Amino acid sequence: MSELAGNGCQIIVPFDERKPLKEIEKSILKKYRKYTWSKFIKAIKDYKLVEEGDKIAVAISGGKDSLLMAKMFQELKRHGQVNFELEFIAMDPGYHKDIRQLLIDNCEYLEIPIKLFDANIFEVADEIASDYPCYMCARMRRGALYNKAEELGCNKLALGHHFDDVIETTMLNLLCAGNFKTMLPKLNSTNFDGIQIIRPLYYIREESIIKFIQNSGIWPLNCACMVAAKKTGNKRYEIKDLIKSLGDNFQEVEKSIFRSAQNVYLDSVLGWEQDGERHSFLDKFEYEE
Numbered sequence: 568m569s570e571l572a573g574n575g576c577q578i579i580v581p582f583d584e585r586k587p588l589k590e591i592e593k594s595i596l597k598k599y600r601k602y603t604w605s606k607f608i609k610a611i612k613d614y615k616l617v618e619e620g621d622k623i624a625v626a627i628s629g630g631k632d633s634l635l636m637a638k639m640f641q642e643l644k645r646h647g648q649v650n651f652e653l654e655f656i657a658m659d660p661g662y663h664k665d666i667r668q669l670l671i672d673n674c675e676y677l678e679i680p681i682k683l684f685d686a687n688i689f690e691v692a693d694e695i696a697s698d699y700p701c702y703m704c705a706r707m708r709r710g711a712l713y714n715k716a717e718e719l720g721c722n723k724l725a726l727g728h729h730f731d732d733v734i735e736t737t738m739l740n741l742l743c744a745g746n747f748k749t750m751l752p753k754l755n756s757t758n759f760d761g762i763q764i765i766r767p768l769y770y771i772r773e774e775s776i777i778k779f780i781q782n783s784g785i786w787p788l789n790c791a792c793m794v795a796a797k798k799t800g801n802k803r804y805e806i807k808d809l810i811k812s813l814g815d816n817f818q819e820v821e822k823s824i825f826r827s828a829q830n831v832y833l834d835s836v837l838g839w840e841q842d843g844e845r846h847s848f849l850d851k852f853e854y855e856e
């Protein structure tokens with residue numbers, strides 16, 4: 568593997584011993600209800616993420632986000648009124664064997680019945696895109712997850728992106744790519760007919776997930792990447808720090824960034840793209856003349 572060392576990966580250390588499973592499950596509905604469960608339910612309702620008859624592939628990387636997502640889906644099935652099915656899919660992109668074992672142990676302990684499958688992603692990303700493997704890796708990873716979801720007859724693929732991922736993406740696009748584009752809570756796949764991506768942690772703050780996982784005593788997968796080891800040139804970490812520092816001078820800056828994607832005034836933008844077609848504010852003048 569190439570030598571792309573870097574920092575930025577946050578190691579999450581549990582507060583204490585691993586709690587009994589029943590206690591962990593209860594903490595989602597009680598102690599962390601306001602900041603995790605309620606927000607999960609709100610996103611599901613607001614964006615109609617779970618519907619009658621759905622078969623949902625819940626993608627489990629073994630990190631903190633997807634572990635919490637899996638437990639919340641199980642709770643929803645237990646307590647909710649909607650009829651739906653769940654599959655838990657975990658892809659091994661070429662983890663170190665100890666990391667793979669940690670993923671298996673955690674899922675066994677948490678009673679998340681994962682279907683673990685192999686994909687040679689780290690090696691290929693390192694080989695064909697050794698300078699910037701992250702983009703390639705993310706694309707291939709998504710493809711492998713879609714494939715598995717389709718093979719299992721699922722119509723939805725749930726990913727563990729949370730509120731902070733959403734605003735970081737918005738800022739990343741604005742500051743680095745010069746466009747305004749956020750991460751959506753639900754979207755249709757362009758390549759896999761009939762499969763939707765859903766992001767039920769859309770409203771949940773990362774700090775709440777960290778608190779929950781630390782309290783549970785679980786060691787989640789942290790730096791499982793074998794290629795770029797979270798990563799030189801990964802602007803996402805710089806954006807994360809930037810948003811944090813903006814918070815010193817701008818009140819509730821995170822909420823403002825989030826809300827900006829809910830309040831785009833199309834009458835006040837120069838250009839936009841829709842369904843692959845470019846539009847300009849000038850079109851309107853030409854049309855009127």
Ligand SMILES: Nc1ncnc2c1ncn2[C@@H]1O[C@H](COP(=O)(O)OP(=O)(O)OP(=O)(O)O)[C@@H](O)[C@H]1O
Nearest residue numbers: 626627628630631632633656657658725726727728
């Ligand atoms: N190897 C994998 N197997 C299954 N699902 C995955 C895998 N890698 C990523 N995912 C899915 O994609 C989501 C986003 O991936 P990303 O690597 O950005 O995760 P993350 O922010 O570190 O979250 P997590 O804490 O769940 O790992 C994950 O939450 C998970 O749902």
